[in-house]
Amino acid sequence: MDFIETREHVLIPVHQIETIGAPRRDKDDVNRVCDVHTLSGKTYTISEDWIVEHLMTTVVPASPGFELLVAAGADDEEFWCDRAPIVAWRIYTGYGLPMPVTAGGDEELSGPRTILLPNGRVEVQEGGSHESFEVWERLAREVHAEARAAKKAERAKA
Numbered sequence: 148m149d150f151i152e153t154r155e156h157v158l159i160p161v162h163q164i165e166t167i168g169a170p171r172r173d174k175d176d177v178n179r180v181c182d183v184h185t186l187s188g189k190t191y192t193i194s195e196d197w198i199v200e201h202l203m204t205t206v207v208p209a210s211p212g213f214e215l216l217v218a219a220g221a222d223d224e225e226f227w228c229d230r231a232p233i234v235a236w237r238i239y240t241g242y243g244l245p246m247p248v249t250a251g252g253d254e255e256l257s258g259p260r261t262i263l264l265p266n267g268r269v270e271v272q273e274g275g276s277h278e279s280f281e282v283w284e285r286l287a288r289e290v291h292a293e294a295r296a297a298k299k300a301e302r303a304k305a
Contacts, residue, residue: 150206151183153191156251158206158235159183170195206248209233212265215247216280218287222298226291228284230263244272 150158168182179195213233219226236245247260260272269283270276277283
């Protein structure tokens with residue numbers, strides 16, 4: 148089933164859309180947006196950029212057991228790790244890798260997506276895998292510690 152995502156991160160099934168209005172400026176006169184009118188009488192707003200980027204997109208439900216893993220970056224003082232269940236996959240026309248969608252919406256991450264599979268393995272979408280969450284987390288901690296040490300040394304030189 149195909150969906151349209153609103154600026155409020157609501158996924159609307161395409162078959163529930165009655166009309167999409169012509170592009171107009173938003174209330175701040177900054178972005179171009181379109182109003183989406185549903186069969187139930189509700190109106191949502193989507194960005195014109197979203198239409199261009201996502202019109203040729205399919206969202207499919209994820210099987211249970213997939214999780215998105217995100218770990219601390221070099222700018223974070225303390226190590227942390229978040230796990231979020233993946234509820235769907237967004238498949239972009241012309242881009243080979245499906246993008247995970249969690250309950251919070253699409254994950255806009257700058258780095259490769261790291262996925263915990265139902266069988267316990269961890270796959271990094273742009274290459275690499277780990278035999279378990281624990282192995283991936285240990286490596287992520289080591290990478291974070293090295294990045295923090297490099298930043299600390301950099302600050303000491305300045």
